[in-house]
Amino acid sequence: MKSYRKELWFQTxxxxxxxxxxxxxxxxxxxxxxxxxxxxxNAMHITASVFINDDEGGLHRDxxxxxxxxxxxxxxxxxxxxxxxxxxxxxxxxxxxGREVVVAVTEGDFDFGPWEQIFYGEYDGxxxxxxxxxxxxx
Amino acid sequence: MKSYRKELWFQTxxxxxxxxxxxxxxxxxxxxxxxxxxxxxNAMHITASVFINDDEGGLHRDxxxxxxxxxxxxxxxxxxxxxxxxxxxxxxxxxxxGREVVVAVTEGDFDFGPWEQIFYGEYDGxxxxxxxxxxxxx
Amino acid sequence: MKSYRKELWFQTxxxxxxxxxxxxxxxxxxxxxxxxxxxxxNAMHITASVFINDDEGGLHRDxxxxxxxxxxxxxxxxxxxxxxxxxxxxxxxxxxxGREVVVAVTEGDFDFGPWEQIFYGEYDGxxxxxxxxxxxxx
Numbered sequence: 063m064k065s066y067r068k069e070l071w072f073q074t075x076x077x078x079x080x081x082x083x084x085x086x087x088x089x090x091x092x093x094x095x096x097x098x099x100x101x102x103x104n105a106m107h108i109t110a111s112v113f114i115n116d117d118e119g120g121l122h123r124d125x126x127x128x129x130x131x132x133x134x135x136x137x138x139x140x141x142x143x144x145x146x147x148x149x150x151x152x153x154x155x156x157x158x159x160g161r162e163v164v165v166a167v168t169e170g171d172f173d174f175g176p177w178e179q180i181f182y183g184e185y186d187g188x189x190x191x192x193x194x195x196x197x198x199x200x
Numbered sequence: 201m202k203s204y205r206k207e208l209w210f211q212t213x214x215x216x217x218x219x220x221x222x223x224x225x226x227x228x229x230x231x232x233x234x235x236x237x238x239x240x241x242n243a244m245h246i247t248a249s250v251f252i253n254d255d256e257g258g259l260h261r262d263x264x265x266x267x268x269x270x271x272x273x274x275x276x277x278x279x280x281x282x283x284x285x286x287x288x289x290x291x292x293x294x295x296x297x298g299r300e301v302v303v304a305v306t307e308g309d310f311d312f313g314p315w316e317q318i319f320y321g322e323y324d325g326x327x328x329x330x331x332x333x334x335x336x337x338x
Numbered sequence: 339m340k341s342y343r344k345e346l347w348f349q350t351x352x353x354x355x356x357x358x359x360x361x362x363x364x365x366x367x368x369x370x371x372x373x374x375x376x377x378x379x380n381a382m383h384i385t386a387s388v389f390i391n392d393d394e395g396g397l398h399r400d401x402x403x404x405x406x407x408x409x410x411x412x413x414x415x416x417x418x419x420x421x422x423x424x425x426x427x428x429x430x431x432x433x434x435x436g437r438e439v440v441v442a443v444t445e446g447d448f449d450f451g452p453w454e455q456i457f458y459g460e461y462d463g464x465x466x467x468x469x470x471x472x473x474x475x476x
Contacts, residue, residue, distance in 0.1 A: 063201055063339055063476050065374040067444050098203040099336055100240060102376060102440050106451025108391050114299055115246045115291055120280035124288050125295075128271060133404060142396035150400050153391055157401075157435055159295055161390055164240050164302055164440055166334035168205050173332055175244025194449055196442035198375060198475065199336065200201050201339055236341040237474060238378060252437055253384050253429055258418035262426050263433075266409060297433055302378050302440055304472035306343050311470055313382025337474065338339050 066094035066197040069106070074187035077135075078155075080122045081182040083112075083193065088172065090195040097170045099199015103180055104162035106192040109152035111159035111183035129155045129185075152185035159183050167199055204232035204335040207244070212325035215273075216293075218260045219320040221250075221331065226310065228333040235308045237337015241318060242300035244330040247290035249297035249321035267293045267323075290323035297321050305337055342370035342473040345382070350463035353411075354431075356398045357458040359388075359469065364448065366471040373446045375475015379456055380438035382468040385428035387435035387459035405431045405461075428461035435459050443475055 068090050072081060087103055103112045115121070133154035134140075141150030163180060166173035182193055206228050210219060225241055241250045253259070271292035272278075279288030301318060304311035320331055344366050348357060363379055379388045391397070409430035410416075417426030439456060442449035458469055 063374075065444075065475070067442065067449065098201075100238065100334070100376065102442055104440075104442070106454065108451070108453050113295065115295070116281075118281060120283075121288060121291055123280045124292070128292055132270065132408065142399045143392075143394060145396075150397060153397055154400070154404055157389065157391070160298065160436065162440060164242075164300060166205065166240055166242070166332055168203075168334070173205065173334065175246070175330060175332075177246050178244065192451060194442055194451075196376070196444070196449065199203070236339075238376065238472070251433065253433070254419075256419060258421075259426060259429055261418045262430070266430055270408065298436065302380075302438060304343065304378055304380070304470055306341075306472070311343065311472065313384070313468060313470075315384050316382065337341070 063198060064096050064200060068195045070193045071190055072182055073190045074184045077187050078126060079184045079187055082117050082179050083182045084180045087180050087195055091167060091197060094197045096167055096197050096199040099167045099197060101165045101167050102162060102196045104194050106194050109149050109156055109186035110191055111156045112162055112193060113160050113181055113183055114163050114178050115181060116177055117179045129158060132158060149186040155185045201336060202234050202338060206333045208331045209328055210320055211328045212322045215325050216264060217322045217325055220255050220317050221320045222318045225318050225333055229305060229335060232335040234305055234335050234337040237305045237335060239303045239305050240300060240334045242332050244332050247287050247294055247324035248329055249294045250300055250331060251298045251319055251321055252301050252316050253319060254315055255317045270296060287324040293323040340372050340475060344471045346469045347466055348458055349466045350460045353463050354402060355460045355463055358393050358455050359458045360456045363456050363471055367443060367473060370473045372443055372473050372475040375443045375473060377441045377443050378438060378472045380470050382470050385425050385432055385462035386467055387432045388438055388469060389436050389457055389459055390439050390454050391457060392453055393455045408434060425462040431461040
């Protein structure tokens with residue numbers, strides 16, 4: 063069994079932002095040499111997500127409005143978690159969107175449907191944060 | 201290490217529908233010959249889910265009403281993603297319900313609790329769509 | 339390839355409660371002897387979650403209020419699933435928070451970011467329920 067790990071670093075310009083990280087994760091897979099196995103991709107921070115969905119700007123604006131409706135950032139004082147921090151909403155948004163994805167590796171590539179793309183979802187950005195890529199297989 | 205992959209195809213009669221796919225996925229596990237390992241089951245489309253919950257019709261009606269409250273389909277014009285498409289709500293519903301499950305394989309069977317069943321959750325159906333089953337182990 | 343499984347049992351004092359299970363899951367990892375691989379941790383019951391977030395009491399109170407807003411427990415009669423049962427809301431809360439996490443194992447420990455902790459999220463408690471830990475690797 064082979065195993066591979068790598069950390070990918072991101073710093074977004076906005077508090078909330080979606081970054082298509084499929085090219086970087088695919089480069090990890092190439093480096094790993096794994097042909098058959100599983101690839102775990104997870105946010106290492108608890109106010110961010112990794113998820114798979116569509117690379118379409120309109121949808122990302124819809125996500126922004128929708129998550130602000132489900133778990134509004136402001137007023138910061140509505141959350142017990144806030145005080146020294148102001149990011150309780152980010153902890154909730156990350157639960158809706160998920161911490162991680164597990165992707166099948168088949169014949170050396172991601173075993174994706176036609177529109178699947180891997181995103182880093184940032185809900186408390188403007189600072190350096192990490193995603194972990196762990197691949198096991200043969 | 202053994203590895204196995206199979207695509208399962210579904211076409212629902214309604215736009216939104218829940219299908220218990222446990223028997224088909226168990227058949228995949230039997231075919232794989234894997235006795236100890238992990239089984240990934242994921243929607244290959246970004247407007248559908250794979251999740252584990254209860255096989256109870258009342259609950260599925262509750263899910264339908266609840267998801268329509270959290271991310272209503274109509275009016276289609278409320279979403280930037282819609283225009284050529286009308287399925288922005290389906291992309292959101294899939295985030296709440298999840299893309300995938302990873303199930304432990306122990307002694308050749310799914311290592312399930314008493315009520316766990318695997319569902320395909322369709323939010324933009326009436327056309328042929330796929331689920332991927334990937335199993336690794338020994 | 340090594341594989342390891344263990345069931346962890348929990349009985350919460352309240353209907354809804356969050357339990358930090360990181361120490362018990364880490365003990366499983368130590369027992370397994372796996373140095374490189376993947377660790378699946380999942381609720382075996384469909385009205386509970388396993389998720390990764392912050393070990394902070396204020397945030398857990400925020401989760402409680404937020405989930406009660408998204409999928410209120412009462413009135414019980416609002417859900418078709420209820421009748422003999424009263425836990426439809428728990429099935430929904432578990433979908434928002436997730437069934438499982440998959441954690442990378444690197445050099446014999448969890449490959450965690452600075453604040454990641456594994457939680458058992460109970461939404462229909464006061465009875466004995468189980469979490470499954472399955473580890474594969476070398």
